Amino acid sequence: MPVKKLGKRFDVLMAEVRAEFAKGRIIEAPLISNRKNEVLHGFCSRKQDLVFIDPSGHVVETLMHELLHRRFPEWTERKVRRTAADLRDAMSDAERMALYRDYKKAATKWRKPIKFEEEE
Numbered sequence: 001m002p003v004k005k006l007g008k009r010f011d012v013l014m015a016e017v018r019a020e021f022a023k024g025r026i027i028e029a030p031l032i033s034n035r036k037n038e039v040l041h042g043f044c045s046r047k048q049d050l051v052f053i054d055p056s057g058h059v060v061e062t063l064m065h066e067l068l069h070r071r072f073p074e075w076t077e078r079k080v081r082r083t084a085a086d087l088r089d090a091m092s093d094a095e096r097m098a099l100y101r102d103y104k105k106a107a108t109k110w111r112k113p114i115k116f117e118e119e120e
């Protein structure tokens with residue numbers, strides 16, 4: 001079970017994700033990848049200190065993924081991806097829906113599509 005996999009870390013990691021979420025600076029906008037035929041669900045811009053989320057993707061997992069990037073800039077892509085997936089699997093339906101509702105309230109919506117740019 002995914003819950004067992006994270007164990008006590010679930011509460012610790014969710015608190016980190018919540019703390020990062022509380023900082024705001026979350027943008028919902030159509031996202032355009034810089035690669036052909038790649039669906040971009042989200043990205044974290046360190047330069048702008050913004051998290052971007054595409055509304056058509058897997059919002060909750062993407063949100064936690066990008067918040068983990070902003071919270072733990074030293075983590076590898078692999079670690080961020082695994083942790084976000086583990087958190088998603090360990091969350092109850094109620095927790096997932098609650099985070100989605102909070103996100104819908106907190107996210108600033110931009111109509112203009114945002115093109116992903118590699119930073120550094």
Ligand SMILES: [Zn+2]
Pocket residue numbers: 065069077080081
């Ligand atoms: Zn990532």
